Amino acid sequence: MDYDTYGSGAVELAIDLANADLDPSGGLETFLTAHTEWFAEGTSFALSASDAGKAAATARLVRAVALADSQDAVLDRLNELLALARPRPYATAHDGELHLHYARPDSPALEQLTTTVAMGLSQVVVQHGWQRLGVCSAEGCDDVYVDTSRNASRRYCSNTCASRSTVAAYRARQKT
Ligand SMILES: [Zn+2]
Ligand SMILES: [Zn+2]
Numbered sequence: 522m523d524y525d526t527y528g529s530g531a532v533e534l535a536i537d538l539a540n541a542d543l544d545p546s547g548g549l550e551t552f553l554t555a556h557t558e559w560f561a562e563g564t565s566f567a568l569s570a571s572d573a574g575k576a577a578a579t580a581r582l583v584r585a586v587a588l589a590d591s592q593d594a595v596l597d598r599l600n601e602l603l604a605l606a607r608p609r610p611y612a613t614a615h616d617g618e619l620h621l622h623y624a625r626p627d628s629p630a631l632e633q634l635t636t637t638v639a640m641g642l643s644q645v646v647v648q649h650g651w652q653r654l655g656v657c658s659a660e661g662c663d664d665v666y667v668d669t670s671r672n673a674s675r676r677y678c679s680n681t682c683a684s685r686s687t688v689a690a691y692r693a694r695q696k697t
Pocket of ligand 2: 657658659682
């Protein structure tokens with residue numbers, strides 16, 4: 522996906538978090554380890570049970586924003602998420618590309634996670650509209666996505682779900 526026009530690649534972290542399996546036995550640590558790009562070098566990913574619970578609550582808030590079906594509801598939930606953020610942006614080129622990080626590099630993993638997720642999601646909503654976030658329409662899938670299509674027409678989290686649904690609809694028509 523091309524996030525250049527979306528203000529922030531950090532929205533990807535938010536979407537991934539909402540879709541992650543954060544089971545209590547190390548699910549969060551696995552998630553963090555797979556997303557080291559958004560954390561300062563040396564950040565410890567061994568979170569307390571209480572912090573892991575807060576991370577799961579953040580994930581639920583991201584999902585709630587995507588599920589909201591009016592601008593007012595999106596803003597309510599987005600502001601609830603932003604209230605958890607402790608932004609202190611800084612510019613970096615750690616991967617060779619100039620970009621912004623949103624959390625203090627010396628803050629704990631939970632603070633970096635919540636701040637980056639809240640800021641990334643907010644950037645997309647305020648710059649491109651609340652309809653840009655959605656939940657997959659495919660049967661048996663409830664993954665959250667950000668719609669980067671030109672005309673904001675996306676309904677599925679992935680091409681896999683889109684083609685699976687097309688096939689299912691075709692079969693349903695054949696039967697009737
Ligand atoms: Zn970075
Ligand atoms: Zn899907």
